[in-house]
Amino acid sequence: KIEELPAAEFYLAPGSVDDDDMAGFGADPDADAANLDVTGFMTEWLLSKTNNVGNETTSVGAENNYWTSSRAAKVDEEATGRARFWRDVFELVHKTDRCDTTYSTKLQWTASLSTDDFSVLTAKYNETAGGEPDEGEKLLDQWCIVALIASLATYPDVVAAEIKPRLGPKNVNAAWLTQSGLENRFQWFDNGLDGTGQIVAVSDTGIDPNNCYFWDNEKGLQYDVLDESRRKIAEYIPFVNEDDYTFGHGTHVAGTIVGQRAT
Numbered sequence: 001k002i003e004e005l006p007a008a009e010f011y012l013a014p015g016s017v018d019d020d021d022m023a024g025f026g027a028d029p030d031a032d033a034a035n036l037d038v039t040g041f042m043t044e045w046l047l048s049k050t051n052n053v054g055n056e057t058t059s060v061g062a063e064n065n066y067w068t069s070s071r072a073a074k075v076d077e078e079a080t081g082r083a084r085f086w087r088d089v090f091e092l093v094h095k096t097d098r099c100d101t102t103y104s105t106k107l108q109w110t111a112s113l114s115t116d117d118f119s120v121l122t123a124k125y126n127e128t129a130g131g132e133p134d135e136g137e138k139l140l141d142q143w144c145i146v147a148l149i150a151s152l153a154t155y156p157d158v159v160a161a162e163i164k165p166r167l168g169p170k171n172v173n174a175a176w177l178t179q180s181g182l183e184n185r186f187q188w189f190d191n192g193l194d195g196t197g198q199i200v201a202v203s204d205t206g207i208d209p210n211n212c213y214f215w216d217n218e219k220g221l222q223y224d225v226l227d228e229s230r231r232k233i234a235e236y237i238p239f240v241n242e243d244d245y246t247f248g249h250g251t252h253v254a255g256t257i258v259g260q261r262a263t
Contacts, residue, residue: 007164008149012119016157022113033113042109042121046148047100089147099144105130106141118159123148199234200257204250206240209233211251213259232258 025038093099108124125145127133133141153161179188188194207214209221216231223242226235236242244251 093147205247206244
C-alpha cells in the first residue's frame with residue numbers, strides 16, 4: 001500500500017558519482033555531501049523523462065522490466081495479468097503527463113553523495129502535499145511511484161533499491177495472532193487472562209524507569225527492593241546499569257511484556 005511507503009532509497013555504485021556530478025548537485029567536490037536537498041534537480045529530471053513518446057529512458061525502462069520487454073512478448077503473445085499491469089503503468093507514466101503533480105509536489109529528494117563510496121538517493125512521499133487526495137489520486141500516486149522505483153532500479157549505476165516502510169505499533173495484531181491465530185479473536189482476554197497480578201522476570205540490558213510505560217506516579221523506584229505494590233516495576237536489580245540509556249534493548253523487551261502508559 002502506497003500509504004505505507006514513506007520513502008525509497010536508491011544506492012549508486014562507488015565511483016558512479018564524480019566531481020562534476022557533485023558540483024551539479026551543489027555539493028563540495030572535496031567533501032562527502034550528506035542529506036543534500038536535491039528535490040529541484042530530481043523533479044526537473046523526472047519530468048524530462050515522462051510524457052514523451054519514444055523517449056530513450058522510456059524504452060529502456062520498459063525493456064528492462066521483464067513483463068513489458070520484447071523477451072516476454074516473444075514467449076507469450078497473450079499478455080498475463082501482471083504483464084498488462086506493467087504495460088498500463090509504463091503507458092500511463094511515460095506517455096502522459098498525469099504523474100506530473102505526483103513527481104513535482106509529493107516527492108522530496110535528498111542525496112548522500114561520495115566520489116569513492118556508495119551514494120544514496122532518498123525519495124520521501126508526502127500523500128497530503130497539495131491537499132487531501134481522493135481515492136483516485138491515491139491510486140494514481142501508487143502507479144506513478146511504482147513505475148518510478150521500477151525504472152530507476154534498472155539504471156546501470158543503481159546497485160540496490162530499498163523500500164523504507166512506515167513503522168508503527170502492531171500490538172493488537174500481535175495479541176490475536178498469539179491467542180488464537182484468528183483475526184480479532186482474543187480467547188485469553190475473553191476468559192479474563194490478561195496478566196493482571198502476574199510478575200515476569202526479565203534478564204536484559206536494564207529498564208528506563210522514567211519511560212512513560214514504566215513510570216510510577218505514586219512510588220519512587222528503590223533498586224534491589226521487591227515491592228509488588230508498584231505500578232509496573234516490582235523489583236529492579238541493576239546488573240548492567242540503572243537506566244538502560246546506553247542499550248535500550250531491555251526497555252524494549254520489558255515494554256512488550258508489561259508496558260502500559262502511565263496516566
